Amino acid sequence: xxxxxxxxxxxxxxxxxxxxxxxxxxxxxxxxxxxxxxxxxxxxxxxxxxxxxxxxxxxxxxxxxxxxxxxxxxxxxxxxxxxxxxxxxxxxxxxxxxxxxxxxxxxxxxxxxxxxxxxxxxxxxxxxxxxxxxxxxxxxxxxxxxxxxxxxxxxxxxxxxxxxxxxxxxxxxxxxxxxxxxxxxxxxxxxxxxxxxxxxxxxxxxxxxxxxxxxxxxxxxxxxxxxxxxxxxxxxx
Numbered sequence: 001x002x003x004x005x006x007x008x009x010x011x012x013x014x015x016x017x018x019x020x021x022x023x024x025x026x027x028x029x030x031x032x033x034x035x036x037x038x039x040x041x042x043x044x045x046x047x048x049x050x051x052x053x054x055x056x057x058x059x060x061x062x063x064x065x066x067x068x069x070x071x072x073x074x075x076x077x078x079x080x081x082x083x084x085x086x087x088x089x090x091x092x093x094x095x096x097x098x099x100x101x102x103x104x105x106x107x108x109x110x111x112x113x114x115x116x117x118x119x120x121x122x123x124x125x126x127x128x129x130x131x132x133x134x135x136x137x138x139x140x141x142x143x144x145x146x147x148x149x150x151x152x153x154x155x156x157x158x159x160x161x162x163x164x165x166x167x168x169x170x171x172x173x174x175x176x177x178x179x180x181x182x183x184x185x186x187x188x189x190x191x192x193x194x195x196x197x198x199x200x201x202x203x204x205x206x207x208x209x210x211x212x213x214x215x216x217x218x219x220x221x222x223x224x225x226x227x228x229x230x231x232x233x234x235x236x237x
Contacts, residue, residue, distance in 0.1 A: 006130040009138045010174045018167050020158040042085050048078045049098055129189045129198050139193035142183035152226035160221035175212030175219035184209040
């Protein structure tokens with residue numbers, strides 16, 4: 001697997017292509033139930049094709065009739081299958097009648113803020129922009145940690161690392177600057193360095209925030225990615 005890389009700019013007007021490494025949780029964490037027994041995660045069957053919602057709707061039609069059928073006979077439960085542990089599975093796409101689709105055309109469905117569908121269109125391939133064709137620029141926008149965690153929902157984090165001495169000097173200086181400023185720097189695309197980051201082709205656009213710390217000759221740089229901004233609900237009139 002090829003290592004993911006990103007081209008960063010700093011406050012001194014320098015830029016470099018450096019490595020991104022996913023931050024992994026320690027394997028020492030274990031979960032236990034109230035009796036102290038080790039918890040393990042498994043996949044179980046929820047329903048079958050014959051007991052799914054689509055089949056019930058085709059057989060009974062009216063929702064009121066479906067409700068009576070659920071109360072009287074539990075047609076949504078297959079006692080021999082539901083709850084049984086299953087192994088690895090392959091995803092199969094089906095049509096409205098539950099038949100497998102052997103050739104499907106992907107369609108991009110756009111929804112508005114209320115969840116209603118607005119349009120359908122052919123999907124467009126959006127390339128990654130971590131290493132742009134033109135050198136990136138320093139956005140100059142710094143946020144405090146308190147403000148960042150309250151405004152954005154962070155869903156992913158990468159550790160930024162060097163692969164040679166020049167990259168080390170660049171990243172150590174950037175980490176020291178961020179530590180001195182005690183804030184997170186907005187890292188993005190576009191002419192102002194504030195546009196969204198796309199980590200891979202057709203990935204969700206995200207906002208990037210760079211956090212830096214140092215300890216002597218050692219440094220830590222973490223790129224936090226936020227999928228969306230947290231906003232208070234609008235007050236109804």
